[in-house]
Amino acid sequence: MPETLFGLPAHPLIVHATVVLVPLGALLVLLHASWPAARRRLGVLTPLVALVGLVLTPLSTASGEHLERMVGESALIEKHSQLADGLLPWMVGLFVMSVVVHLLGRRPAGVRRALSVAAAVLAVVAVVGVTQQVVRIGHSGAEATWSDTVSAGPDGGGD
Numbered sequence: 001m002p003e004t005l006f007g008l009p010a011h012p013l014i015v016h017a018t019v020v021l022v023p024l025g026a027l028l029v030l031l032h033a034s035w036p037a038a039r040r041r042l043g044v045l046t047p048l049v050a051l052v053g054l055v056l057t058p059l060s061t062a063s064g065e066h067l068e069r070m071v072g073e074s075a076l077i078e079k080h081s082q083l084a085d086g087l088l089p090w091m092v093g094l095f096v097m098s099v100v101v102h103l104l105g106r107r108p109a110g111v112r113r114a115l116s117v118a119a120a121v122l123a124v125v126a127v128v129g130v131t132q133q134v135v136r137i138g139h140s141g142a143e144a145t146w147s148d149t150v151s152a153g154p155d156g157g158g159d
Helices: 010-034 036-042 045-071 075-085 087-105 109-151
Strands: none
Touching: 010 036, 010 045, 010 087, 010 109, 036 087, 045 075, 045 087, 075 087, 075 109, 087 109
16 A cells, blocks of 8 residues: 555545545445335445445555554554554444345345344444444544644644
């Protein structure tokens, strides 16, 4: 994996795609699992978006490790890195649930009804897990990126 893209560190560029597509995938899974009209319209798009988010997750982690070697370690970067390592299992779960809700949507109503409640509950668990993890990772990354900049501002701090 390249350490830079277009002369910039690869990590922020890859992470922005991840930060958009992972929550979008979570939203699609939620809609697919809970709204029959959306299920008919979304079709295979839900598992495809979840798959792209799943692929982007280790790419984001790998590019972050490259960036960490460039900028050096700190407690904030270490916290961010540890949180980021926890996203992949949630993304695997989200992807699996995206496939399950997609396949259930293609089954006859009688079969679907029996399994759809359990699938919807598991989908919600995956959606909540992915969402909370992305928010925590993003917050810790912002802290790691901006903490020195904000504290070194002209007035020596914030509010």
